[in-house]
Amino acid sequence: FQLPQHGRPMTNKRRLPCTRLRSTLEEEDVKTIGSDAAPHNKKTTKLVSSQSLDIPTNLISDEDIMLDLSSYENSLLSSWDESSQAGFDWEIEKLRRYFAGLRQRPDGSWVQKDSLFEFLITHTPKKYCWRRRQRGAIRGAAETTIGFGPSLGMAAVPDAVIQKYEGSFFSFIKGALGGDLQTLAGGPLFLLLAKYYQVHGPIFNLSFGPKSFLVVSDPVMARHILKSSPEQYCKGMLAEILEPIMGDGLIPADPKIWKVRRRAVTPGFHKRWLNSMIDLFADSADCLADDLIMKSQTKETVDMEERFCSVTLDIIGKAVFNYDFGSVTKESPIVKAVYRVLREAEHRSSSFIPYWDLPYADQWMGGQVEFRKDMEMLDNILAGLINRAVETRSEASVEELEEREVGEDPSLLRFLCDMRGEDLTSKVLRDDLMTMLIAGHETTAAMLTWTVFGLSESDPGLTKEIQAEVRTVMAGKDRPTYDDVFKMKKLRYALIEALRLYPEPPVLIRRAREEDTLPAGGSGLKGGIKVLRGTDIFISTWNLHRAPEYWDEPEKYDPTRWERPFSNPDIKDWLGYNPEKISSQFLYPNEIAADFAFLPFGAGKRKCIGDQFAMLEASVTLAMLMNKFDLTLVGKPEDVGMKTGATIHTMNGLNMKVSLKSEEIPETNDWWAQQHLSRGFSVNGRPFEQVAGGAK
Numbered sequence: 001f002q003l004p005q006h007g008r009p010m011t012n013k014r015r016l017p018c019t020r021l022r023s024t025l026e027e028e029d030v031k032t033i034g035s036d037a038a039p040h041n042k043k044t045t046k047l048v049s050s051q052s053l054d055i056p057t058n059l060i061s062d063e064d065i066m067l068d069l070s071s072y073e074n075s076l077l078s079s080w081d082e083s084s085q086a087g088f089d090w091e092i093e094k095l096r097r098y099f100a101g102l103r104q105r106p107d108g109s110w111v112q113k114d115s116l117f118e119f120l121i122t123h124t125p126k127k128y129c130w131r132r133r134q135r136g137a138i139r140g141a142a143e144t145t146i147g148f149g150p151s152l153g154m155a156a157v158p159d160a161v162i163q164k165y166e167g168s169f170f171s172f173i174k175g176a177l178g179g180d181l182q183t184l185a186g187g188p189l190f191l192l193l194a195k196y197y198q199v200h201g202p203i204f205n206l207s208f209g210p211k212s213f214l215v216v217s218d219p220v221m222a223r224h225i226l227k228s229s230p231e232q233y234c235k236g237m238l239a240e241i242l243e244p245i246m247g248d249g250l251i252p253a254d255p256k257i258w259k260v261r262r263r264a265v266t267p268g269f270h271k272r273w274l275n276s277m278i279d280l281f282a283d284s285a286d287c288l289a290d291d292l293i294m295k296s297q298t299k300e301t302v303d304m305e306e307r308f309c310s311v312t313l314d315i316i317g318k319a320v321f322n323y324d325f326g327s328v329t330k331e332s333p334i335v336k337a338v339y340r341v342l343r344e345a346e347h348r349s350s351s352f353i354p355y356w357d358l359p360y361a362d363q364w365m366g367g368q369v370e371f372r373k374d375m376e377m378l379d380n381i382l383a384g385l386i387n388r389a390v391e392t393r394s395e396a397s398v399e400e401l402e403e404r405e406v407g408e409d410p411s412l413l414r415f416l417c418d419m420r421g422e423d424l425t426s427k428v429l430r431d432d433l434m435t436m437l438i439a440g441h442e443t444t445a446a447m448l449t450w451t452v453f454g455l456s457e458s459d460p461g462l463t464k465e466i467q468a469e470v471r472t473v474m475a476g477k478d479r480p481t482y483d484d485v486f487k488m489k490k491l492r493y494a495l496i497e498a499l500r501l502y503p504e505p506p507v508l509i510r511r512a513r514e515e516d517t518l519p520a521g522g523s524g525l526k527g528g529i530k531v532l533r534g535t536d537i538f539i540s541t542w543n544l545h546r547a548p549e550y551w552d553e554p555e556k557y558d559p560t561r562w563e564r565p566f567s568n569p570d571i572k573d574w575l576g577y578n579p580e581k582i583s584s585q586f587l588y589p590n591e592i593a594a595d596f597a598f599l600p601f602g603a604g605k606r607k608c609i610g611d612q613f614a615m616l617e618a619s620v621t622l623a624m625l626m627n628k629f630d631l632t633l634v635g636k637p638e639d640v641g642m643k644t645g646a647t648i649h650t651m652n653g654l655n656m657k658v659s660l661k662s663e664e665i666p667e668t669n670d671w672w673a674q675q676h677l678s679r680g681f682s683v684n685g686r687p688f689e690q691v692a693g694g695a696k
């Protein structure tokens with residue numbers, strides 16, 4: 001599956017976010033794609049893309065919608081090159097295209113008619129249709145309340161249901177029977193949700209067979225749901241899926257258990273502990289650097305995604321239970337088992353049929369047998385570590401533990417075990433630790449991977465700015481301190497910008513425990529939206545983080561954006577993004593600064609417990625790399641590709657050439673400040689009217 005490109009041209013399908021942006025986008029629309037509003041004025045319409053085509057516009061009728069080159073469908077179409085257009089698979093694919101409403105013009109271009117399956121999407125009634133409202137067809141807000149709830153509809157499939165999947169029709173059938181949403185959606189599920197968001201707006205209902213989900217892509221609705229979790233909304237199907245792996249760990253825990261465990265685990269992440277972790281992060285980054293020095297000498301290509309996964313696995317093993325996986329330097333059966341368990345957890349979380357619950361599945365289903373064995377191996381290791389910690393338990397109050405020297409064993413396990421008054425069982429500890437192993441490993445690796453990717457495909461000025469910052473702050477040092485990380489703002493913004501474009505996970509899952517009414521937000525529905533008890537909800541962070549309603553140039557990797565405010569009065573009750581709200585306690589602009597349009601670590605009471613840990617870890621690792629090395633992408637950015645489970649991975653690895661740093665502190669020519677000025681802001685990103693005296 002191909003990666004949608006950052007900075008792709010705006011298309012006629014995009015909605016226009018606010019007055020300030022509108023004029024520039026409209027200009028761009030006409031220039032780049034020949035919107036359906038004005039195609040007849042021109043002889044041909046130039047599509048600006050790597051696949052440029054000249055399309056005679058007399059072939060475009062009013063009803064036809066030109067296929068958006070950055071769209072979901074276009075990625076599917078381009079995955080069938082000429083050599084694969086043969087045989088049974090191809091016949092099925094042709095049928096799929098037909099049913100999905102895709103029609104090819106004699107000139108080779110594609111248009112989109114209504115799909116045969118459109119009726120399966122329950123959404124705002126046609127007269128309140130999102131697109132028509134955006135085009136100005138509907139003035140004012142609709143005076144209605146619509147309700148969504150779990151539906152036991154017919155076996156419903158989205159329009160991309162029959163899709164080439166790993167090259168074989170049989171693997172498609174296998175995936176479909178196994179309930180793999182990714183197979184059914186024909187690609188990463190969140191891209192399907194992004195497509196429907198463009199058409200149906202900030203809230204719609206999606207059905208897969210007997211399952212249906214309310215898909216929410218609105219910050220005001222997201223704020224309501226997340227702030228009323230866990231009382232009003234629980235983890236629902238996510239908990240059901242993850243329970244066999246994480247037990248009652250914090251992520252799947254039901255609200256009652258969660259309350260007790262969250263209260264117990266939170267003190268473990270105290271500031272002194274985080275401070276002491278810096279050395280652990282730096283030791284692991286040193287191991288990585290040694291390896292990269294060798295690769296730079298032999299001029300070998302390095303898969304940086306794989307390297308980041310190894311570093312973060314080693315770190316989380318040491319930090320959580322004082323176990324050295326040593327995966328940067330060696331491959332072991334344990335490391336392989338961890339990865340297989342992670343893959344299975346991801347697969348389960350994107351499957352709507354609990355195949356793992358089939359009778360005796362772990363005795364006869366190939367993958368499940370392996371999974372059982374892997375879990376046994378990991379459980380045995382954890383049991384050994386927990387027993388050892390319990391045997392050497394030395395109880396103390398939380399305050400005493402926070403003051404205690406970290407010593408030989410800095411792990412969370414040690415902290416939790418020694419906490420006075422906690423009624424601990426091995427099962428509780430095992431569930432908490434397993435949860436943190438899974439939650440804290442590939443998420444951080446993905447943030448690092450997509451940051452390096454984002455930098456590699458951006459203007460070189462950006463990398464120079466960050467290198468200059470890192471090399472200035474770290475002058476004469478091998479590793480940064482806690483305070484240094486706070487000083488490296490550009491570096492941290494580069495990291496958090498990667499989480500905006502590649503949120504991990506790209507959807508948050510909730511289930512309504514009681515009937516509720518969501519606020520209208522940008523939907524325009526005055527009475528709000530009624531949610532029935534039991535409704536499964538997907539909050540699409542992917543859509544929230546990439547919608548032009550909430551971000552300027554949303555597809556662009558641009559870490560400078562975090563210094564500029566953004567607002568959109570069209571989204572009722574949304575306060576916009578305000579950099580002045582970034583708390584000095586946090587290492588990143590959090591959900592409050594963006595009023596819930598940005599949820600890199602979730603929000604509300606069930607927000608990530610490891611956010612500061614992850615930001616510190618990634619900042620130290622990246623700073624040490626950028627201090628020593630220059631990294632250059634091998635091949636084209638499109639070759640990197642994207643696939644997903646709970647986190648977004650590359651399809652083909654992040655292959656890079658590494659060279660030892662070429663210069664001390666690069667000359668930047670004020671590149672960063674120029675970004676603000678070129679967008680009509682002052683040098684520090686503030687609007688001119690807010691700068692004292694209005695001076696530039």
Ligand code: HEM
Pocket residue numbers: 250251262435436439440441443444447499503504505508509599600601602603605606607608609610611613614
């Ligand atoms: C870049 C790295 C990370 C990202 C993007 C991330 C993201 C998230 C998100 C979005 C949630 C909320 C899920 C929801 O609302 O359903 C979450 C929860 C959680 N994360 Fe992280 N996480 C990261 C690193 C970590 C680390 C390093 C740890 C542990 C050391 C961790 C442990 C947890 C736990 C235990 C929860 C559940 C919290 C609760 O329900 O009380 N995460 N994470």
